[in-house]
Every structure is written in C-alpha cells, then in structure tokens.
Amino acid sequence: AVPSAPSTFADDLSHFMLVYKFGLAEIGTKISILAEELAHRGRGNPIEHVLPRLKTTQSLTAKAHRISCPLNLDDLRARIRDIAGIRIVCSFVSDVYTVADMLTRQPDVTLIETKDYIARPKTNGYRSLHLIVEIPVFLSDRVVSVPVEVQLRTVAMDFWASLEHKIHYKYDPDVPAALRQELAAAAEDAARLDVRMERLHREIHGPRR
Ligand code: 0O2
Numbered sequence: 208a209v210p211s212a213p214s215t216f217a218d219d220l221s222h223f224m225l226v227y228k229f230g231l232a233e234i235g236t237k238i239s240i241l242a243e244e245l246a247h248r249g250r251g252n253p254i255e256h257v258l259p260r261l262k263t264t265q266s267l268t269a270k271a272h273r274i275s276c277p278l279n280l281d282d283l284r285a286r287i288r289d290i291a292g293i294r295i296v297c298s299f300v301s302d303v304y305t306v307a308d309m310l311t312r313q314p315d316v317t318l319i320e321t322k323d324y325i326a327r328p329k330t331n332g333y334r335s336l337h338l339i340v341e342i343p344v345f346l347s348d349r350v351v352s353v354p355v356e357v358q359l360r361t362v363a364m365d366f367w368a369s370l371e372h373k374i375h376y377k378y379d380p381d382v383p384a385a386l387r388q389e390l391a392a393a394a395e396d397a398a399r400l401d402v403r404m405e406r407l408h409r410e411i412h413g414p415r416r
Contacts (some may be wrong), residue, residue, distance in 0.1 A: 211416040214386065216278070225278050229344040230353030231259050234293055237316070241309055251412070253302030253361055254352050258294040262287075288319070289356035296365045299405040301358045301414075303336050310340070312320065317341040319354060327366075330389065333396025335360040335370060363397040363404075365390050 224227050246252035260268070267290060271278055276286045283290075297303045303325065311318045322337040336359040341352045360368065370388055374382060382390075 231291040234355050253297050255296045262290045288354040292356040294358045321343050332391040334364045363401050367397045
C-alpha cells in the first residue's frame with residue numbers, strides 16, 4: 208500500500224474548521240425557522256436579514272497571532288470563539304432582544320457569554336448585542352459542542368457598522384480624530400433614529416406579540 212502523506216498543519220486546520228461550518232448551519236437553520244414562523248404569525252418578521260460567516264484560516268491565524276494564542280488546535284479551540292459567526296439584523300431594538308431570547312431559550316443552545324454593546328456602546332459608537340452560544344453538532348461517531356458568535360443589531364446599527372468597518376480598514380490603524388468624532392455623532396443619530404422608528408411602529412401596530 209502507498210503510505211499516506213503526513214498531514215500538515217494546514218490539513219489539520221481545514222479539518223478543524225469543518226465542525227464550525229456545521230455549527231453555523233445548525234444556528235442558521237434555527238434562525239430561518241424563527242424568521243419564517245414569526246412571519247406566519249402575521250405580525251411581521253423582526254428579522255431583516257442574516258449573514259453567516261466562517262473565519263478564513265488566514266484571519267484565524269492572524270487573530271491567534273494578535274492575541275498571542277499558540278498555533279495548535281487545542282489552544283485555537285479554547286481561545287478563539289468567533290470562528291463561526293452569524294449576524295442577525297433586526298428591524299427594531301426590542302426585536303434584537305426578543306430574537307436573542309428566543310434563540311438562547313432553546314434547550315440545545317447554551318449561552319456562554321453576552322456582550323451588550325447596545326446598553327453600553329463602544330467609545331467609537333459601535334452598538335450590537337454579541338452572544339457566544341454553544342450548539343451540539345452530531346458527527347458520525349461523536350457529538351461536539353461548537354461555539355458560535357451571534358451578533359444582533361438593528362438595520363441602523365448595521366448601516367453604521369459597515370461604514371465604520373470600511374473607514375477603519377482604510378485608515379488602519381489611525382482614523383483621523385475629526386472622522387472619529389463624526390462617526391461617533393453618526394452613531395448617536397442612528398440610535399435616535401432607532402428610538403423614533405420603533406415609537407412610530409408601535410403607534411401604528413402596537414407592540415409585537
Ligand atoms: P470580522 O471580520 O467581523 O470577523 P476581537 O475583536 O474578536 O479580538 P472580541 O472580544 O472577541 O475581540 O470581540 P467583540 O468585541 O465581541 O467583537 C468582535 C466582532 O464584532 C468583530 O469581529 C466585528 O465583527 C464586530 N465589532 C466589534 N467592534 C466593532 C467596531 O468597533 N466596529 C465594527 N464595525 N465592528 C465591530 P472582527 O474579528 O473584528 O471582524
């Protein structure tokens with residue numbers, strides 16, 4: 208028999224990433240079910256859109272380097288919990304918390320960590336609700352618990368974050384002070400718009416059931 212070539216770290220890494228892809232699929236299905244079921248209730252779907260993303264091996268190794276995480280699978284598994292990530296963009300702030308609640312109340316979803324950047328925005332103005340959840344993935348011979356980072360935000364927060372992300376990368380790392388102030392002010396405007404739109408929505412439809 209021809210001896211098989213020794214596996215390289217790159218092979219191990221791409222195998223390691225598979226379970227994160229499966230975890231993402233599991234969470235994605237849960238969110239699609241919620242969105243479709245809520246739409247059927249006839250009170251409007253609170254989920255505007257969903258964006259799953261798997262870290263590339265490049266960005267995984269870059270993050271490992273940034274946080275001084277040794278490049279072995281055990282350390283990567285233990286220390287980097289946003290390999291699988293999914294962004295859920297909702298209509299209103301209250302929807303963000305309702306959807307987060309619906310997801311984390313499911314018995315096979317374990318909430319590991321919550322970072323509420325809506326209640327406590329970052330100094331640059333960034334707002335979103337970040338959850339790290341764990342979800343079981345059933346493989347051929349075992350069950351693995353896979354962490355997934357869930358980012359929930361409103362359309363206005365998402366609009367702001369995508370522009371800020373582009374600006375951040377363009378000026379990496381030094382965004383000029385005037386631009387930083389403008390961005391922070393725009394984040395405040397977006398937050399005011401969120402409040403105003405939700406108030407309008409409630410006036411027309413009453414609170415969502
Ligand atoms: P990508 O391309 O989205 O993966 P970390 O920043 O990951 O080392 P931590 O504590 O794990 O540290 O992260 P945190 O605070 O939960 O936020 C991680 C992700 O949230 C980021 O992922 C962004 O997607 C988003 N995020 C956090 N802060 C900001 C911000 O100020 N502006 C914008 N636009 N997005 C933000 P990555 O890995 O940076 O990028």
